[in-house]
Amino acid sequence: FRGPDFFAVLDVDGTKQRQGWVVWQEEGHYPNVIVELMSPSTSKVDTGKKKDIYGRIFRTPDYFVYDPFKPKSLQGWHLDISKGYQSLVANERGWLWCESLDFWLGTWSGTIDREEAVWLRFYDTEGNLVLLPEEVAQQEAETAQQRLEEAEQVVEAERQRAEAESQRAEAESQRAEAESQRAEAESQRAEAERQRSQRLAERLRAMGLDPDNL
Template structure:
């Protein structure tokens, strides 16, 4: 009986190690499930890059292999978007990333739901484990986000006592990510060829981090406002000039020399 208990315990035990990618290991080259996913991921990175948030030691990638070894078997999962605060070595290109061995554990992973079941909620623990189980129990990623682009549903899970807990947004419909110093929320509109819901970043003061096209439009509007202000100033100066000319013409018609008008300093003649 004791042997059975021991065997049962060993069958559920998780032995996790962080080892280099085997030379003969082939990362799965799965096709992108939805053409909108790369656009969503790219938009998240774009606003971070333009705002100056991204630093060389960070790793921000999409559809990129995160690796671990579980009970002697190698595992690689590719989230739709991942943020790692600091890596040990800055490389121009990476085939994959192994947390602890190569740097920090990812602080945030995101999955974008598609029309087909992609296992974003899978808690399957047998090999190969499901995505949810992999992020929650193996990598222990602090924040796991699942986003449904068609309906705009954002599920924000935070790791507490080794379990993901669903968190509600604040009064603005956003979630604070302390490790990034940014808010994450949904936004509805058009970018490139896609119209619908997007994930967007806001800074601590509540300012939206802009995309390139938005920044260009903002600069165009600022330049137009400056042009209008300059035009209004020009018109005001022109009105003052015309008013002065009319006053001079009137004084001359009255026989008064505009250049020889009495001033407050002219002494008053006593009667």
């Protein structure tokens, strides 16, 4: 019996509920990736006896060890069938390549479960952090909230546009009403002028004068 701190097994039923991983109940599938979290009391076993078992018996392709209290302690090996475990060389960021998962393995400073520390995390080929399920849920919630806010902004902009259009229409209506009133006033003025001219012409005729010849 050997229980690694972290391990991943590929090409198996990931939906099946398990209390642990029992190789002979899993068609002989051993872990493809193992990570051991070392401490001063376990470091020799993790890099010695366990490493030998994982390479010689488990035949686990990728094996890593890391001391959480020593951020630069990450070590890793990839299994060569003929030569055994071969040491991995870190990139410029200090990450190690995990061939089985097509991920980089490296450190990350941040808060998980309200604990701030330097954690061991996976990164994709582009260098992006592989999110934990709770981080994915938080990101989706933030994206949904952002979309809601954007939708509300669109609705508010549309409301303001409609209100501006209504005000413009109202102003146009008022302008038309004012123009109508002006035209009505002009018509009344013209009618009053016509009536005044008519009364004057009647007075002139009453006086024996021809208003057309004046």
